[in-house]
Amino acid sequence: MNRVRGFEVVKKYQDQGLTLPRRQTMASAGYDIEAASDITIPSIWTLNFVRIFRLIRNGHELIESDRLAAEKVLKPILVPTGIKAYMPEDEVLILANRSSNTFKRNLSLPNGIGVIDSDYYDNPNNEGEIFVQVLNYGVRPLHIKKGERVAQGIFIKYLKTDDDEPISSQRMSGFGSTGKK
Numbered sequence: 001m002n003r004v005r006g007f008e009v010v011k012k013y014q015d016q017g018l019t020l021p022r023r024q025t026m027a028s029a030g031y032d033i034e035a036a037s038d039i040t041i042p043s044i045w046t047l048n049f050v051r052i053f054r055l056i057r058n059g060h061e062l063i064e065s066d067r068l069a070a071e072k073v074l075k076p077i078l079v080p081t082g083i084k085a086y087m088p089e090d091e092v093l094i095l096a097n098r099s100s101n102t103f104k105r106n107l108s109l110p111n112g113i114g115v116i117d118s119d120y121y122d123n124p125n126n127e128g129e130i131f132v133q134v135l136n137y138g139v140r141p142l143h144i145k146k147g148e149r150v151a152q153g154i155f156i157k158y159l160k161t162d163d164d165e166p167i168s169s170q171r172m173s174g175f176g177s178t179g180k181k
């Protein structure tokens with residue numbers, strides 16, 4: 001078969017019985033992507049409560065340790081998928097939330113959509129493993145089981161401007177790897 005686009009399991013998860021993303025019906029756009037391991041997503045309310053409690057205790061003054069604690073706990077959780085995606089250079093895999101996640105589970109993707117670039121595949125840092133960034137805005141912790149579908153991936157083509165000139169030729173990783181600015 002001509003190899004154009006698809007999913008593969010990363011080395012780290014080779015023998016762990018992961019399922020490659022599948023579409024559910026003939027006309028589903030999204031390949032449903034599963035969690036690679038059990039993971040608990042704490043509620044942002046619980047975390048915010050801790051933050052508010054600390055604020056009150058400190059006479060409403062936000063001191064440095066509170067700020068650091070709040071930032072730490074409010075960071076989105078990265079759900080590992082154990083999956084990488086390959087595709088032609090002019091394509092991108094868009095990670096979108098499942099509507100049932102917000103409707104039934106209070107689970108949101110705080111980055112809106114995830115952009116999985118074609119040059120993320122096999123990058124030297126993490127082999128291109130896709131992670132799903134999530135926040136649980138419900139009041140209880142959410143337990144995600146290995147094999148549960150957490151997001152969906154949609155392959156699309158992207159366009160370039162006339163004077164397009166990329167800054168660098170190679171992607172080394174993700175999540176801010178191209179610099180602080």
Ligand SMILES: O=c1ccn([C@H]2C[C@H](O)[C@@H](COP(=O)(O)OP(=O)(O)OP(=O)(O)O)O2)c(=O)[nH]1
Nearest residue numbers: 114115116117120130131173174175176177178
């Ligand atoms: O939900 C996501 C979003 C991104 N990525 C990976 C794939 C993508 O190719 C890379 C970079 O993503 P993006 O360009 O959106 O993030 P950035 O903050 O600009 O990081 P970088 O500087 O590495 O480009 O991170 C994921 O695994 N999940």
Ligand SMILES: [Mg+2]
Nearest residue numbers: 175176177178
């Ligand atoms: Mg980027």
